[in-house]
């Protein structure tokens with residue numbers, strides 16, 4: 474099969490090499506999936522660089538999620554799954570940037586019929602992360618104000634849609650004017666361009682000085698510090714990632730004085746700690762997709778040949794929504 478493998482760590486454009494290798498076979502509890510579409514995530518970039526918390530042995534095929542057809546099942550897995558169109562998380566080193574990927578059978582779900590392959594591929598990580606951040610961790614309520622950082626990105630676009638579906642007023646922060654259009658089209662009530670505008674002042678003005686009830690932060694560093702200046706009384710800041718490259722320290726005296734909560738989110742951990750909640754979330758996401766309330770934004774679709782350059786664009790922070798590989 475064809476696959477994009479990382480043989481030497483580095484920037485995606487250098488690290489991803491197109492190779493012909495044997496298609497992997499599923500082990501006990503696993504399925505092999507013929508990939509219809511794979512979605513890119515920022516952790517794929519970090520894995521190419523060797524900077525993610527998960528460091529597969531070289532060589533490995535990255536790609537943590539996909540939509541595809543089950544073509545083989547391992548020991549202990551029902552044959553009835555064969556032929557089903559599913560979305561799921563992969564088992565590295567056999568990721569989804571390949572014609573065939575391996576997935577734990579416990580982590581595959583029927584692909585929503587309302588979504589095409591690339592959209593379905595982008596449903597799992599981004600929308601599950603958004604849903605667990607907003608609902609399970611922050612308990613967002615209708616009418617609350619949600620501030621979303623990196624709002625035109627993969628998890629950010631999901632957070633905008635899920636915030637609107639939850640009845641929140643959404644303020645989205647982006648880094649450029651084209652991204653402003655993306656966030657507005659997804660339903661954000663107010664969009665802030667962080668390169669020319671001050672999100673703290675805009676959040677305060679929009680909320681009559683109260684601040685945002687929930688802040689979704691995949692960026693960290695200075696963005697986190699500024700977020701603490703516009704968090705509401707009893708607000709919740711959800712720590713989702715550190716795309717700024719800086720893992721910030723937290724001033725707990727400030728959290729005490731202003732009565733706000735700082736919540737960590739590691740969505741992947743729910744897959745082992747509470748798999749039933751992940752399944753229930755997927756049911757909810759499927760129903761939101763089927764009713765048209767969420768549609769993963771797939772901005773680019775690529776073949777193997779153009780995928781390394783596309784992944785480099787993701788690394789450079791210039792993409793919007795999700796990129797999809799169609800093997």
Ligand SMILES: NC(=O)c1ccc[n+]([C@@H]2O[C@H](COP(=O)([O-])OP(=O)(O)OC[C@H]3O[C@@H](n4cnc5c(N)ncnc54)[C@H](OP(=O)(O)O)[C@@H]3O)[C@@H](O)[C@H]2O)c1
Pocket residue numbers: 513514515516598599602622623624625626627628629646647648649652667691692696712713714715716717718738739740741787790791792
């Ligand atoms: N906690 C979890 O369970 C979980 C799950 C999935 C993903 N994540 C994390 O979520 C983050 C976003 O992932 P993604 O796949 O959605 O990628 P992404 O949105 O493309 O993330 C990159 C975006 O961050 C923004 N950004 C803001 N300040 C930045 C800065 N100083 N330097 C670089 N970028 C900056 C940029 O958008 P603007 O220029 O428009 O601001 C950039 O496009 C990653 O850190 C990922 O690891 C966490």
